[in-house]
Amino acid sequence: xxxxxxxxxxxxxxxxxxxxxxxxxxxxxxxxxxxxxxxxxxxxxxxxxxxxxxxxxxxxxxxxxxxxxxxxxxxxxxxxxxxxxxxxxxxxxxxxxxxxxxxxxxxxxxxxxxxxxxxxxxxx
Amino acid sequence: xxxxxxxxxxxxxxxxxxxxxxxxxxxxxxxxxxxxxxxxxxxxxxxxxxxxxxxxxxxxxxxxxxxxxxxxxxxxxxxxxxxxxxxxxxxxxxxxxxxxxxxxxxxxxxxxx
Amino acid sequence: xxxxxxxxxxxxxxxxxxxxxxxxxxxxxxxxxxxxxxxxxxxxxxxxxxxxxxxxxxxxxxxxxxxxxxxxxxxxxxxxxxxxxxxxxxxxxxxxxxxxxxxxxxxxxxxxxxxxxxxxxxxxxxxxxxxxxxxxxxxxxxxxxxxxxxxxxxxxxxxxxxxxxxxxxxxxxxxxxxxxxxxxxxxxxxxxxxxxxxxxxxxxxxxxxxxxxxxxxxxxxxxxxxxxxxxxxxxxxxxxxxxxxxxxxxxxxxxxxxxxxxxxxxxxxxxxxxxxxxxxxxxxxxxxxxxxxxxxxxxxxxxxxxxx
Ligand SMILES: Nc1ncnc2c1ncn2[C@@H]1O[C@H](COP(=O)(O)OP(=O)(O)OP(=O)(O)O)[C@@H](O)[C@H]1O
Ligand SMILES: [Mg+2]
Numbered sequence: 001x002x003x004x005x006x007x008x009x010x011x012x013x014x015x016x017x018x019x020x021x022x023x024x025x026x027x028x029x030x031x032x033x034x035x036x037x038x039x040x041x042x043x044x045x046x047x048x049x050x051x052x053x054x055x056x057x058x059x060x061x062x063x064x065x066x067x068x069x070x071x072x073x074x075x076x077x078x079x080x081x082x083x084x085x086x087x088x089x090x091x092x093x094x095x096x097x098x099x100x101x102x103x104x105x106x107x108x109x110x111x112x113x114x115x116x117x118x119x120x121x122x123x124x
Numbered sequence: 125x126x127x128x129x130x131x132x133x134x135x136x137x138x139x140x141x142x143x144x145x146x147x148x149x150x151x152x153x154x155x156x157x158x159x160x161x162x163x164x165x166x167x168x169x170x171x172x173x174x175x176x177x178x179x180x181x182x183x184x185x186x187x188x189x190x191x192x193x194x195x196x197x198x199x200x201x202x203x204x205x206x207x208x209x210x211x212x213x214x215x216x217x218x219x220x221x222x223x224x225x226x227x228x229x230x231x232x233x234x235x236x237x
Numbered sequence: 238x239x240x241x242x243x244x245x246x247x248x249x250x251x252x253x254x255x256x257x258x259x260x261x262x263x264x265x266x267x268x269x270x271x272x273x274x275x276x277x278x279x280x281x282x283x284x285x286x287x288x289x290x291x292x293x294x295x296x297x298x299x300x301x302x303x304x305x306x307x308x309x310x311x312x313x314x315x316x317x318x319x320x321x322x323x324x325x326x327x328x329x330x331x332x333x334x335x336x337x338x339x340x341x342x343x344x345x346x347x348x349x350x351x352x353x354x355x356x357x358x359x360x361x362x363x364x365x366x367x368x369x370x371x372x373x374x375x376x377x378x379x380x381x382x383x384x385x386x387x388x389x390x391x392x393x394x395x396x397x398x399x400x401x402x403x404x405x406x407x408x409x410x411x412x413x414x415x416x417x418x419x420x421x422x423x424x425x426x427x428x429x430x431x432x433x434x435x436x437x438x439x440x441x442x443x444x445x446x447x448x449x450x451x452x453x454x455x456x457x458x459x460x461x462x463x464x465x466x467x468x469x470x471x472x473x474x475x476x477x478x479x480x481x482x483x484x485x486x487x488x489x490x491x492x493x494x495x496x497x498x499x500x501x502x503x504x505x506x507x508x509x510x511x512x513x514x515x516x517x518x519x520x521x522x523x524x525x526x527x528x529x530x531x532x533x534x535x536x537x538x539x540x541x542x543x544x545x
Binding site: 105106120 | 152153154155156157160164172174175196220221222223224226227228229230231235236
Binding site for chain 1: 416441444445448505509
């Protein structure tokens with residue numbers, strides 16, 4: 001069975017990952033162009049493409065800073081992990097929507113890939 | 125699914141076969157943080173990570189993981205490889221990024237929790 | 238005519254021509270009540286970098302892109318032009334020789350001089366370095382509009398007649414109390430560059446560079462500073478610290494090499510990708526480090542689409 005690959009709205013991502021949104025007024029019609037799974041911030045920054053959804057287990061404010069600098073469309077935390085207040089505050093300030101999924105980083109990534117969200121296989 | 129089949133299907137490089145390349149892989153796990161691996165990885169999991177330092181093998185051995193796959197063509201540090209040999213932990217490599225590698229493993233039926 | 242002769246002739250001309258012959262007569266002006274956030278659009282659509290502020294034809298101040306940038310970098314609280322403008326304005330009369338304009342532009346390091354009519358004391362025009370050059374070259378019958386020639390001549394003649402100081406610069410302190418505070422410089426620089434209307438790709442690359450450099454300073458050197466300067470074509474940055482220095486630069490530059498301790502890796506850093514990332518993002522890259530003294534990083538970015 002072939003699945004069409006392409007951008008995915010935050011609404012669909014939220015639904016498919018059973019995620020909750022923890023920032024105010026999430027722009028659910030925005031589209032993620034690619035998926036990026038990483039806990040290492042420099043690796044996210046090296047990821048050559050804007051408008052990625054960042055899947056990560058790291059809930060520190062640095063995740064938001066990184067998403068902001070790397071032009072990510074949103075961040076989704078795995079393991080049902082609630083980020084500290086300062087992370088949420090920073091995200092509200094810089095307009096980065098935050099989601100929390102009960103899935104592991106592995107399962108969340110596998111699921112989105114299976115549903116057709118492309119990755120970025122080539123390493124520049 | 126057995127490790128050698130996965131390696132063949134996904135074109136993984138076998139850096140060290142762990143003494144038994146046909147062992148059964150029961151699930152998948154991905155993190156770059158040791159604390160997360162300690163907390164959430166399950167015995168028999170294939171662990172996808174970008175970290176190449178020796179603690180990766182230490183944690184894999186402690187948690188009885190099935191194998192470690194290093195993403196983005198990362199090479200293990202010499203002491204990491206040595207530790208893998210000492211502990212019998214298979215070390216593999218992929219040129220893919222984590223999201224893509226996980227996606228393909230998932231499609232092979234290697235699920236996570 | 239070789240360049241030296243040209244320069245000599247130019248130097249004669251600046252005494253012969255008057256300001257009126259070089260100034261722009263149709264002047265865009267703004268009112269002191271204009272909201273600051275409306276300013277960039279006006280500057281941009283008129284392709285100017287500063288504008289006189291007038292009240293009933295009377296000159297009350299001047300506001301420039303530079304003022305705007307400082308205002309924007311400093312939080313950009315809602316204000317109007319009258320609160321931010323420079324009140325003390327250097328002016329010139331339309332019947333003065335061009336050389337007075339050149340020396341005043343140079344002495345006061347300003348990009349433009351409002352020109353006043355000596356009899357009525359009202360605003361008659363405005364003169365910039367560009368106007369001076371254009372008028373002189375026009376008089377020499379050099380077709381400066383010819384592509385290629387234009388940029389070359391403009392920049393060279395600037396050096397010859399007046400030293401160009403149309404540069405914006407900002408400085409930021411990096412204080413590394415904890416890793417979780419890192420990224421403030423990158424975030425605020427990114428906002429500033431965005432407000433200046435720079436190309437998103439340049440903004441992204443510049444922000445990634447500062448972020449990586451900032452995190453390195455916080456993690457390895459505790460404190461340092463970033464200086465950013467922007468001219469018409471480049472963003473240049475210097476990031477320096479007085480930290481422990483890097484013993485082997487080649488090793489530090491190798492992707493994957495890191496001395497970050499486990500505690501840092503648990504916070505998402507220490508992949509050994511920071512310096513390689515910077516090198517990838519920047520157009521020019523230089524790093525100097527002395528063990529026990531500190532590290533200095535110099536990078537620059539070419540701007541395709543800067544505002545104004
Ligand atoms: N400002 C600095 N002062 C002292 N040492 C530094 C400095 N910047 C980098 N280094 C050294 O160079 C190494 C490589 O730096 P780089 O930024 O490439 O990777 P990292 O900081 O270890 O990991 P990452 O940037 O991926 O989080 C560092 O581990 C550190 O040893
Ligand atoms: Mg670094």
